[in-house]
Amino acid sequence: MTTAIHPTKTESALEAERCLRMYRRMLMIRLFEENVNDLYTRALMPGLAHLYIGEEAIAVGVCEALTQDDYITSTHRGHGHCVAKGAALDRMFAELLGKEAGYCKGKGGSMHIADPDTGNLGANAIVGGSAGIATGAAFAAKRLGNGRVCVCFFGEGALGQGVLYEVMNMAALWKLPVIYLCENNMYNEYTHYSETTAGDILTRAAGFGLPGEAIDGQDVRAVYAAAKKFIDRARAGEGPAFLLANTYRFFGHHVGDVSRDYYRAKQEEQTWKSQRDPIQLFSTYLVAQNLADQARFDEIYAEVKAEVDRAVQFAVAAPYPSADKVDQDVYA
């Protein structure tokens, strides 16, 4: 086997593969979200959606460190987590448009996509609402001895919810394989987090004995490395951890939030978009490392765009559920 003869070469080949896989996923989320915005603007999507653009490196870096069987719980800003965990884009778009072919037969929509096949326990439209579920999944994994880990994604707004601290306490007491992954994009909706969050965030977790780290949420390699370390640790039975990924959402709180001057400056947005774009930063790294060149990026872009376009077409053409499905699935 090559691994035995050229271990370093194989490792670097694996690393190169991983990098390109992560690049592709990040781009996939970006194009997915651009299309969501487009569908909204063209009045093809009912309701609203919360875009993940600017935060792609977090979901992708974390999910790269998970297996297909591992669990995640997600948030109202959940498309990125869902794509990163391996969901099919056509069924996601179909769900966003309320179509029968969607992941939840159109009953969930943007804020509730769930998919047992990829371990996605569901997005949650209650801020902090999935903290219990994530911890419970880790509890079951430990009891059943199936080696699974659960990552609980939440925004910094969820730091205001008491239930988060209740379950962190129990996760620490019972050494559950769960990672609390706080995506701090600095705004709880339209309010800067400094107005809502006292003290030091990591210290809160440390109070329960949870190890933690602050990570640059725009650097997919840093996210992956930290996630891998704590996920492996949890899988080895050493208990939960808390990761604080610092990031920024490039657009509105939701697709309809277009005039944002009253809560954040255009200049701030501009700086993040031009200097802290996770895809841009990663492509610069890949070129510098000779892992890819513009031609490769163009190729990936064309492939991803074709996949996203196909998915959108599928969803737009897909039929709505018939109204008589409305009272199905209330009880199992």
Place this chain on the structure above:
Amino acid sequence: MPETITATREITLGEAVREALAEEMRRDSRVFVMGEDVAQAGTAFKVLSGMVDEFGSDRVLDTPISEAGFTGIAVGAAMTGMRPVVDIMFGDFVGLTMDQMVNQAAKVHYMSGGKWKVPMVMRATLGATRRSAAQHSQSLHAWFCHIPGLKVVLPSTPYDAKGLLKSAIRDENPVVFYEDKMMFRFKGPVPAEEYTIPLGVADIKREGSDITIVATSSMVHVALSAAKLLEEEDISAEVIDPRTLWPLDEKTLIDSAKKTSRVIVMDEGYGRYGAAAEIAAVIAEGAFFDLEAPVKRLCAMHVPIPFSPPLEDATVPTEKTVFEAARALLGGK
């Protein structure tokens, strides 16, 4: 026909609950109990005494005083292969669990298009007259009845408690199971052999022809005492216990109302927008043209439950209030 129980053995309602849990835990290794003081203490009401000795502290699991947190953990554990039974010491504390029950447990199945399910049970208590005042005496079961996706069970006898709890644990949905805290020592016949009672089947606790009294939980016994008083006046009262408020055995209720043409509905929850109001509406819709009088509700008085015994006693329907209401409905017969 009233369900006939052929058992010589008598056990308490608390013992019936414990037997049901223990049998289900022996039968299915995924079943476990979690809550405050459930292990060595066997709960504040001692209902689970001794269970930790058989099943260990992993399956009879003491939690911090975090109702929302451990209920949420139960939801997630239920979704991923376990069958949790959470213990809420006093039903008044369910307020703390509401988001987990209403926005999570109840909706996961529907929101996911039927993909995830939440087979969990929440055991909680109801009932006043324990002199425990306003935050330890409420009967808040109607809150859960309002929510699609949840099932709600209110047994009135040890026999029903055991059979229904076993079914609740085997159910694929979140079920809220209410025990009257004043009834844990109430005795009744329970067969030693295994049995279950399906959710959604009412039981006619006493047959009668002049008036129907629908009653839940401990109110069933108040209704049965009242029926005896009425019998002395030559009034034949039928007493029906729906046993589960959702699913609700509407047919049995409506059929009885059609037969007797007069109905009282008793429930220890609040009357306004309560369980009794729903049952009254079901009967009014289903038996209107057979009714001789409006359906009468007898429920907890609409006040916070007071501490002082004469005040507290005044808040709960008694056999006397039922007796008088029945006579009034029968036009002073």
